[in-house]
Amino acid sequence: MKYLDEFRDPGAAGALVARIRRTAARIQGEAKIMEICGSHTVAIFRSGIKSLLPGNVILVSGPGCPVCVTAMPDMDRMIAIPGKGEGRNPIVATFGDMVRVPGSFSSLERQKAEGADIRVAASPLDSLQWARENPEREVVFLGVGFETTSPTIAAVVRKAAELALKNFSVYPAFKLLPPALEALLDSPDGALDGFLCPGHVSVMLGSDAYAPYAEKYGRPCVISGFESLDILLGISMLLDQLADKKHEVVNAYGRAVDRGGNRKAMELLLTVFEPADALWRGLGEIPRSGLLFREGYRQFDAIERFGLEEVTTGTDPEGCGCASVLRGVLSPPDCPLFDNVCTPENPVGSCMVSSEGSCAAWHKYGRTGI
Amino acid sequence: MCIAVPGRIVEIDDINMATVDFGGTTRVASADLVPGLSVGDYVLVHAGFIINRLDEEEAQETLKLFDQYLGLLEEEDDEISG
Ligand code: SF4
Numbered sequence: 001m002k003y004l005d006e007f008r009d010p011g012a013a014g015a016l017v018a019r020i021r022r023t024a025a026r027i028q029g030e031a032k033i034m035e036i037c038g039s040h041t042v043a044i045f046r047s048g049i050k051s052l053l054p055g056n057v058i059l060v061s062g063p064g065c066p067v068c069v070t071a072m073p074d075m076d077r078m079i080a081i082p083g084k085g086e087g088r089n090p091i092v093a094t095f096g097d098m099v100r101v102p103g104s105f106s107s108l109e110r111q112k113a114e115g116a117d118i119r120v121a122a123s124p125l126d127s128l129q130w131a132r133e134n135p136e137r138e139v140v141f142l143g144v145g146f147e148t149t150s151p152t153i154a155a156v157v158r159k160a161a162e163l164a165l166k167n168f169s170v171y172p173a174f175k176l177l178p179p180a181l182e183a184l185l186d187s188p189d190g191a192l193d194g195f196l197c198p199g200h201v202s203v204m205l206g207s208d209a210y211a212p213y214a215e216k217y218g219r220p221c222v223i224s225g226f227e228s229l230d231i232l233l234g235i236s237m238l239l240d241q242l243a244d245k246k247h248e249v250v251n252a253y254g255r256a257v258d259r260g261g262n263r264k265a266m267e268l269l270l271t272v273f274e275p276a277d278a279l280w281r282g283l284g285e286i287p288r289s290g291l292l293f294r295e296g297y298r299q300f301d302a303i304e305r306f307g308l309e310e311v312t313t314g315t316d317p318e319g320c321g322c323a324s325v326l327r328g329v330l331s332p333p334d335c336p337l338f339d340n341v342c343t344p345e346n347p348v349g350s351c352m353v354s355s356e357g358s359c360a361a362w363h364k365y366g367r368t369g370i
Numbered sequence: 371m372c373i374a375v376p377g378r379i380v381e382i383d384d385i386n387m388a389t390v391d392f393g394g395t396t397r398v399a400s401a402d403l404v405p406g407l408s409v410g411d412y413v414l415v416h417a418g419f420i421i422n423r424l425d426e427e428e429a430q431e432t433l434k435l436f437d438q439y440l441g442l443l444e445e446e447d448d449e450i451s452g
Contacts, residue, residue, distance in 0.1 A: 002393070003376035003412055003424055012436035015443040039373045066371050095371060095417075123418020125400060148372040152419040155402050200372040203414065203422050226373060229436060254428035256414055262422055265403040356371055 003255065007227035016232035017052050023239040024054040031242050032058045032191065033235065034328050036181065037198030038065030038356030039226055045365040047228040049235075057239065060328035061358035063180055063282055064198055066144045067097040068350040068357045069326060071279040073313035074173045075103040075350075077303070078142050081171070082116030084306040089117055090138040093127035096120045097354040098142055102347065104314020124156040131160070131168040140302045143170045147204040150174040150291060151265035154272040157300050169302035172292055175278060177201050178209055179289035185217045189329045194220040194238040199230070199253045206261025207251040218247045225253040272297050281316065281350060282326030322349035325358055332362040339363060374416035376424060379409050390415055 024031065035041055041061045044050060050059060063069050081092050092108065099108045099118060112118040117137075121127050124141055131139035143153050153170060160168045177198065184192070197210055202223045210221040220241035224234025234252045241248060251257055271294070278290025293301045303309060316323060319337050324330035332338050332351065342348035344360055351357035377390040377397075388401045390413065399415045401407045404422055412424040 001412070001426055001429055003429060004393075006429070006433055009436070012440055015436065015439040018443050018446075019439055037372055039371065064372070097371065123399075125418045144371075146372060148374065148416055148421065151403060151421075152400075152417045155400065155419065198372055200374045200414070200416060200421070203374070233432070233435070252432070254432060255425050256422060258425075262403065264405055265421065268403070354371075 004227065007225065007229045009229065012229055013232060016229065016236055020057070020232065020236050020239060021054050023236065023243050024057050026243040027056065027239065030056045030058055031239060032060060032193045033196055033238055034060050034062045034184075034192045034194075035196040036062040036064040036177070037201065038068065038354065039200070040064070040196060040198065040224070040231065041358050041361050042356050043226045043228070043231060045361045047231070049228065049231055053235070057235070060192070060331075061325070061361075062184065062328055063280065063326045064146070064177070065351070065354050065356040065358075066146055066149070066175060067095075067101060067354035068322065069175060069280045069282060070098075070101070070144055070173055070350065071281045072104055072316055073279065074171075075101055076105065076313040077308040077311045078171055078173070079103040079106050079108055079111060080308060080311045081140055081302065081306055082111045082118070084308070085138045088136070088138050090140055090306075091117045091119055091130055091134065092140050092142065093119050093121045093130060094142040095144065097356070098144060100347065100353045101350045102317065102353075104317075124153045128156050128159060128165070128168065131165050132163070135167060138167050138169070140306075141168075141170045143172045143174055146175055146177050146198070146201045147266070147269070148200040150273070151204060151262070151269040154269045157272050157297060158268065160300060161297065169300050169305050171302040171308070172273065172290070174273070174291040175280065176275065176289050176291065177205070178213070179286050180280065180283060181213055183283050183286045183289070184327065185213065185219065187327070189327050192219065192328065193242055194222070196231070196234050196238065197221050197223040199223060199225045199256060202253065202257045202261070204262045204265050206259050207249055207257055208259045209261065210249045214247050214249045220247045220250070222250045223253050223257050225256060280326075282323040317348050320349040322351045322359075325351050332359040335359070372416070374414040374421055376412060376414055379407060379411045379413060381409060382407065388420060390420070
């Protein structure tokens with residue numbers, strides 16, 4: 001068992017597609033399925049799955065790319081960090097996709113061209129190392145991500161506390177997935193029939209976390225992995241439920257996800273951080289959908305350390321449809337700026353920057369998704 | 371960004387850092403987020419951390435499901451052509 005090739009077998013893919021077609025024929029009208037996770041969006045495009053689906057099965061992308069949903073005020077404050085720190089030239093450490101996201105007055109990329117020390121980290125552990133190697137400098141990690149990523153950053157903050165590091169901090173722009181799901185379902189655009197739930201967020205949350213939503217809103221939720229067969233299986237299981245008018249949580253990624261999730265990681269997350277209201281690009285402010293430092297760890301809060309509350313922040317770029325794209329109500333090619341004013345080389349909105357943004361995926365793979 | 375990659379633990383050192391083999395390339399990842407890991411375990415790695423252990427039995431269950439669907443498809447094909 002390699003846990004990869006076994007889940008890419010073309011023969012089994014054919015069987016799953018046949019099964020999907022058969023079930024879709026039993027469904028009256030359209031089945032509108034949202035894949036919440038940006039990694040799913042990319043995998044769906046890359047594998048050409050869209051072109052294999054029957055006409056009444058519509059996949060729409062949701063707000064599950066953490067870079068894309070980072071709100072403009074957070075972007076602006078993060079971009080302001082290099083100018084702070086009283087001449088100590090802070091090192092800004094971040095996951096790669098954040099670097100090119102335009103803020104309202106600059107971007108991290110532009111700051112870097114002007115001499116700021118912006119470093120791409122493969123792991124938040126890298127940034128801890130940089131802080132230890134540069135005791136005379138400040139190191140700030142840009143904390144974006146869902147439940148998959150935030151516990152890794154909590155682990156690093158705890159380590160920084162154990163080491164009593166004074167020059168390390170994190171900008172907390174984390175997002176929690178379940179409250180966003182609820183906000184989508186509560187909004188009038190929520191004409192979605194079912195959710196393909198993110199495999200790796202679910203590793204942490206556990207499949208039981210979706211039960212209240214499936215129940216309250218009467219929508220099936222299927223947790224799926226990221227190989228082509230995983231995604232086809234997920235879609236197939238959603239259609240099974242829609243055809244039978246069921247709305248349950250089904251775990252199609254059993255090898256990685258269990259009912260309770262990774263309790264150790266979630267406990268650590270909630271030791272360092274606590275839920276707080278948060279602003280999302282596209283979805284606005286959602287109650288208790290973000291994380292702020294808990295008492296006892298606030299010395300690591302970059303917002304406090306650098307007085308970032310004071311930064312003047314802007315709004316989303318004019319004409320950018322990201323807000324609607326992120327709610328699944330606008331398909332990227334229907335944004336008036338798509339592929340003319342806004343391209344990956346010259347992005348206007350975050351959805352065109354991140355490799356997991358749906359505008360970038362549409363640009364790269366086109367309408368058919370091949 | 372939430373992608374995690376499967377690999378096999380080949381070593382765990384005294385500060386709980388694991389060396390994980392991803393089909394020939396190895397990388398070091400923290401074993402702090404999952405209790406009781408040992409050499410030989412297949413795990414998912416995300417952002418330099420092991421986020422869980424993969425369950426072989428469950429993986430086999432899913433593969434069996436695929437076989438079952440394939441079988442059904444072949445039966446149908448036989449019916450149509452036969
Ligand atoms: S195409 Fe560009 S401007 Fe339009 S929604 Fe996408 S990122 Fe925003």
